Amino acid sequence: MDQLNILVVGSSNTDMVIKAAHLPSAGETILGGEFFMNPGGKGANQAVAVARLGGKVSFICKTGNDIFGKQSLQLFQDEGIETFLFSDPHNPSGVALITIDDKAENCIVVASGANATLSPDDLKKADGAISKADFVIMQLEIPLETVVYVADRATELSAKVILNPAPACMLPDHLLEKLYLITPNQTEAEMISGIKVENIEQAKIAASIIHQKGVKNVIITLGQEGALIFSEGQYHHVPALKVSAIDTTAAGDVFNGALCVALAEGKNLIASTEFACKAAAIAVTKLGAQSSIPFRNELSLKQP
């Protein structure tokens, strides 16, 4: 089967990361360790994941007219991603400040900058990219009205729309009804369903509530417990691979990118989720966002 086209519409950020013994609490100043800068942003991470895992990918994003924006464009070109980058003359490129502790937990603050001005009008100028897409994946680091516009337009053009609803926010029913698949983590699933999601049984209840809101298929990611699929009235739990995690940053992004690649290759939801869990497990064994995204050959060579 020919590979289908994947379009990612989302954010591009520069991550500034500090490692520390623990995450600071309110009002606390702590001395951290190593500092490094990494390209990031959920949209960019997912586009890079698709490219490295062998998918045919286009990416629509917006950056500032600054050094971070220029570096991002260069990077996307180096990764072989067909990029439609809008440039905002008034706002800086997005930046994320990330702290990672000894237990691989993280704490992130994002200044969206130009990502917050990616508008439906911009997307109208990239209609050719939407028309070519078989799968469109989005996240919530760009304006919700833009996500809704793309979901409407892509559905009209018969593409399958996947939403990774991160970071968590309330979603209009109209958007949920357009989705082929939604991939919340536990916090996001709780916000959408109103049900606490702390174990697989609760994830099942949350997934069926989200499905009742109109989403065709639901996959709730459960960190080191793997992922729970709800599709065509059936639940299926895919366990995570056992690895020693050092940094879970971008685990969700790698999961989503890998999931799209597998779906675009014609695999079913269960096989695609298994592939996604495998790719995400490799990512958590490495530091950083895009620096931790595996290449396709790592999945076949390495059993993490």
Ligand code: ATP
């Ligand atoms: P993040 O925000 O850290 O990128 P997330 O909260 O969006 O992640 P998670 O549910 O934590 O998403 O993780 C996504 C997937 O990554 C999981 O479904 C699982 O397959 C994999 N994963 C996450 N943590 C681990 C871990 N400790 N060991 C193995 N796999 C993991």
